Amino acid sequence: MEQAERKKMRKAIVYASIHHGNTEKLVKSIAEECQVDLIDAVKQSDADLGSYDMIGFASGIYFSKFHQSMLKFAEKNLPDNKKIFLICTYGGSANYRSIEQILNKKHSKVIGKFGCKGYDTFGPFKLVGGIAKGHPDEEDIKNAVEFVKGL
Numbered sequence: 514m515e516q517a518e519r520k521k522m523r524k525a526i527v528y529a530s531i532h533h534g535n536t537e538k539l540v541k542s543i544a545e546e547c548q549v550d551l552i553d554a555v556k557q558s559d560a561d562l563g564s565y566d567m568i569g570f571a572s573g574i575y576f577s578k579f580h581q582s583m584l585k586f587a588e589k590n591l592p593d594n595k596k597i598f599l600i601c602t603y604g605g606s607a608n609y610r611s612i613e614q615i616l617n618k619k620h621s622k623v624i625g626k627f628g629c630k631g632y633d634t635f636g637p638f639k640l641v642g643g644i645a646k647g648h649p650d651e652e653d654i655k656n657a658v659e660f661v662k663g664l
């Protein structure tokens with residue numbers, strides 16, 4: 514797709530960032546460089562996504578899933594047949610299954626996925642000062658912005 518054509522597509526990113534604001538840091542940096550509307554699924558449980566050409570779902574990983582508020586939001590507000598991209602931050606490893614199960618039901622196509630580490634002090638990790646300290650870092654942010662620009 515030509516860049517001019519890409520720019521015309523309306524994009525939104527729905528996000529849930531609870532633990533350290535790791536995911537929020539990424540999506541806010543993306544919004545500074547790309548034309549996207551940000552929707553905080555924790556604060557806002559409803560939104561009309563009908564007018565968007567592409568919708569991103571961005572979340573930290575909690576017990577191997579996207580955050581419950583995000584999953585509920587997608588169940589409730591995502592229209593069928595949308596183009597979707599996924600973003601997550603995680604202490605250990607990415608896991609997209611929870612959101613993908615909802616997307617399958619809604620016949621939505623995932624056009625890209627991006628994940629990076631995010632500072633994690635949950636449970637025993639707190640005792641050792643946390644893991645993935647400093648993440649997302651400059652490099653992670655740069656990669657996330659490029660990912661969205663390339664969609």
Ligand SMILES: Cc1cc2nc3c(=O)[nH]c(=O)nc-3n(C[C@H](O)[C@H](O)[C@H](O)COP(=O)(O)O)c2cc1C
Pocket residue numbers: 529530531532533534535536537572573574575576577578602603604605606607630631632633634635
């Ligand atoms: C309650 C809780 C559960 C978590 N579970 C996982 C997990 O199953 N796998 C993982 O890789 N990271 C896990 N993490 C780490 C977070 O995914 C990571 O810190 C993420 O960047 C948090 O994003 P946020 O700051 O945007 O909320 C967990 C963190 C918390 C607080």
